[in-house]
Amino acid sequence: MTKMSDVAKLAQVSTATVSRVLQKPETVKEETKQKVLEVIKKLDYQPNILARNFRRLETKTILVVMPSILNNVFSQIIVGIDYEATKSGYQVILGNTMQDEQRALGLINHLKQKQVDGMILLTARLDMNELVKISKEYSVVLVSDFLENKNVLPTIAIDNMKESYRITEHLIKLGHTKIAHISGPLDMSMSRDRLSGYQKALMDHNLPIEYGYLEKGDYSFQSGYDSMLSLMDLKCPPTAVVAASDRMAMGAVKAAKKKGVQVPNHIAIVGFDDIEFSKLFEPALTTVAQPFFEMGKKAMSILQQQIAGEQINNDIILLKSELKIRESCGFNLK
Amino acid sequence: MTKMSDVAKLAQVSTATVSRVLQKPETVKEETKQKVLEVIKKLDYQPNILARNFRRLETKTILVVMPSILNNVFSQIIVGIDYEATKSGYQVILGNTMQDEQRALGLINHLKQKQVDGMILLTARLDMNELVKISKEYSVVLVSDFLENKNVLPTIAIDNMKESYRITEHLIKLGHTKIAHISGPLDMSMSRDRLSGYQKALMDHNLPIEYGYLEKGDYSFQSGYDSMLSLMDLKCPPTAVVAASDRMAMGAVKAAKKKGVQVPNHIAIVGFDDIEFSKLFEPALTTVAQPFFEMGKKAMSILQQQIAGEQINNDIILLKSELKIRESCGFNLK
DNA sequence: TCCAAATATGTAATCGATTACATGTTATTA
DNA sequence: TAATAACATGTAATCGATTACATATTTGGA
Secondary structure, eight states: OOOHHHHHHHHTSOHHHHHHHHHOGGGSOHHHHHHHHHHHHHHTOOOOHHHHHHHHTOOSEEEEEESOTTSHHHHHHHHHHHHHHHHTTOEEEEEEOTTOHHHHHHHHHHHHTTSSSEEEESOOOSOHHHHHHHHHHSOEEEESSOOSSTTSSOEEEEOHHHHHHHHHHHHHHTTOOOEEEEEOOTTSHHHHHHHHHHHHHHHHTTOOOOGGGEEEOOSSHHHHHHHHHHHHHSSSOOSEEEESSHHHHHHHHHHHHHTTOOTTTTOEEEOSBOOGGGGTSSSOOBEEEOOHHHHHHHHHHHHHHHHTTOOOOOOEEEEOOEEEOOSTTSSOOO | OOOHHHHHHHHTSOHHHHHHHHHOGGGSOHHHHHHHHHHHHHHTOOOOHHHHHHHHTOOSEEEEEESOTTSHHHHHHHHHHHHHHHHTTOEEEEEEOTTOHHHHHHHHHHHHTTSSSEEEESOOOSOHHHHHHHHHHSOEEEESSOOSSTTSSOEEEEOHHHHHHHHHHHHHHTTOOOEEEEEOOTTSHHHHHHHHHHHHHHHHTTOOOOGGGEEEOOSSHHHHHHHHHHHHTSSSOOSEEEESSHHHHHHHHHHHHHTTOOTTTTOEEEOSBOOGGGTTSSSOOBEEEOOHHHHHHHHHHHHHHHHTTOOOOOOEEEEOOEEEOOSTTSSOOO
């Protein structure tokens, strides 16, 4: 393997000069530079990245931590991250926690061991104290979920409360008064925000908040299915359901169909996320489309600033999302 | 940051001994070992991975190259890879080619620059000569797709021909005689195998192979949709369609519905892959389930053997897949 | 008890790029 | 022309773990 000293020897310069040609070309005389570049090409010299990383104590690699890449929502964010990362020569390492605390801690260790220059979290479900500590010492950005203590680390997300409010309001405007909610796990800030938005919409329109109309799911298809079965068993079942994810909405629709209840004729069901399959689903889901790609891009770009040592304020950056009105809410406007 | 020499000093030994405690503990006297381990714990010493990588000229990192992580098929394989990789301390780097030759070459460069110890390809759509060359020099494993020149690099896949044969035969046994095929891009070995299986099934059952019954898609929903429209426009349209992917099958179903043709009543449609939504789709897709997780695991384990320098024969390893008979083929056996 | 073999540990070179600092060279100005 | 600034290049230390080789210590056998 050709190394820098080989290039230096053949070009009759020092390794320092070769290095400068590569790092700060403007500090090298044109003539020398040309000579060195020629030799580099001739010997097909490639710098040893491992040596470079070691010397610089950086890896040009970032870690993305998420529950599982199987969830298409995360894949979409990752594509945005990857897009931005590639532009500036960063590599992206995958960290599936599989909801396992132990795995998550192992991943965080990569940061401590300087195996990666920074970390993007696609969910905040880690030990809170640990996270706060970590984010003080290393470059970390949070996407899509929030942290209890705001302003601890930069966060990219959408305004879950507002969007949840909007989609609930949409149902109200369609005439629904008995609206249920299938929430995500309430230890997630995101889930609570979506719940709040739903509740606020009801209150603002003078509708009662029925305790029985709140079902707690976990964003999975199955939990949507089960929750819907419970809702339909109520003495006075809802005529509309706001699910906190498309997967749960799909589960709910399937449950309704199973019981012979038609969507949207008998009951309106809306979701959240706008995953790939939502428009193919029958009925096509009315939902809130998140700008996943943009979120990923933005997160990566903030992370890079952090890594570069720029002063970052730990603001929450809210990106714009879009209400997608399709069939599952009834009154398809298409 | 504590370094090895700090530990050595405090433990009153040389760095060589500290290193040995970590690398080859059995060569160090019990007493010394204990002393060193104590100091390591006391100082919370973590070896500098960058220095180690540099010295060893390895990264404990592997690269997964695929068209796009958005495709759930790839995510599933990756989970298998990641599972196996994590077990032995490997990291997984994502390489989305986005179907862009340039990006693909950039990724391969990571191998050449020793930024990764090995590479797993989730598709063979790269420059063939380059690939053959690369695979001679570096550790590379191919998953799911095949290479023209067999036995160039280890390959993990399913028997596409056989499975395509089986699912086609299933339609024949249901009484269909006019069966069309929507293939993948025919520059992929995988696509050609699925086509061959379909053709062989027809021939073995003395059915004619109509040229008009072959539509070329690209595995996408849209191409399935478009292909189906063409098929329905034929003078004598097929009564069954074998699509080479579930996405295309879904596209085909949607196209059929759009034209008022019922599935499976008027026409049977089957797919390939068994992606997450295939069972939620209406009608639920009859399809071939691939053991993605296992494929990923196996690929990673072979790759590790290669990296470790073991002699690998470039066999094709075929894993077992399963015919999932659901609604879209009619005669639901459930 | 003595010596060879087996163990245990230390010394110092090494991996290859980077960079602070020193030195050398050219351009600029009075 | 001399003095200084500006530019160009070289020297050599550095990053921190690993390991070949050298040296020291212990063990076991005769």
